[in-house]
Amino acid sequence: MVKIEGRNPVIEALRGERSIDKIMVANGAKEGSIKKIIAMAKDKGVVIQYVDRKKLDEISESHSHQGVIAMGSDYKYYELDEILNIAKEKGEDPFIIILDEITDPHNLGSIMRTADAVGAHGIIVPKRRSASITPVVAKASAGAVEYVPLCKVTNVVNAIKKLKQEGIWIAAADMQGENYYKKDLTGPIGIVIGSEGFGISRLVKENCDFTVKIPMVGKVTSLNASVASSILLYEVFKQRIEGKGV
Structure with a gap:
């Protein structure tokens, strides 16, 4: 599994064919595009886990997670x-x-x-x-x-x-x-x-x-x-x- 960090990347992953295991959302983050992510995840039956923002900070690789990190299948490389x-x-x-x-x-x-x-x-x-x-x-x-x-x-x-x-x-x-x-x-x-x-x-x-x-x-x-x-x-x-x- 790979981390997908940030609001736009998570939204596009949900729109695409990527398999998403779960989405971690920072406690209290409900504004704007976070609402959209939560709604899309529920529609696709993806588990939503609310965590402390410090937890996201600890696991983030981009250091710009914007309050949301998804765990998805590996990226497909093409021939x-x-x-x-x-x-x-x-x-x-x-x-x-x-x-x-x-x-x-x-x-x-x-x-x-x-x-x-x-x-x-x-x-x-x-x-x-x-x-x-x-x-x-x-x-x-x-x-x-x-x-x-x-x-x-x-x-x-x-x-x-x-x-x-x-x-x-x-x-x-x-x-x-x-x-x-x-x-x-x-x-x-x-x-x-x-x-x-x-x-x-x-x-x-x-x-x-x-x-x-x-x-x-x-x-x-x-x-x-x-x-x-x-x-x-x-x-x-x-x-x-x-x-x-x-």
């Missing part, structure tokens, strides 16, 4: 073929995010939240040297972990090669690239985002089809990984809806 099938079943060009050693759980959670907002079909991360789904990631994602498939791969380069074999163009976010808004990002696309401290590794970059950059004029030479991701993912989203005449 690469499953992510491709999701796009196929929706009749959409694949839109996939590849994270090259993003280790900060807040960044991963934030990227998952944006991925859900723009309709990305899944995220690929390496099995080693990468953040995994934790209560911190779930909290930072505002519950998007329930909807965005995450795939762990042994080798990112091999995953990129497979995506290219499936007709997916791979764009690397790199300061040596062309301005992102000048590139055609429609059609089957994979966006590669590098790690917080080191960017995209040489081998990964060499296997990408092209590079794009976010132009900057300030004195700081880089953006937070989740911020950079948001800018690029929304450009893909923008070009897609413009292509549909929306």
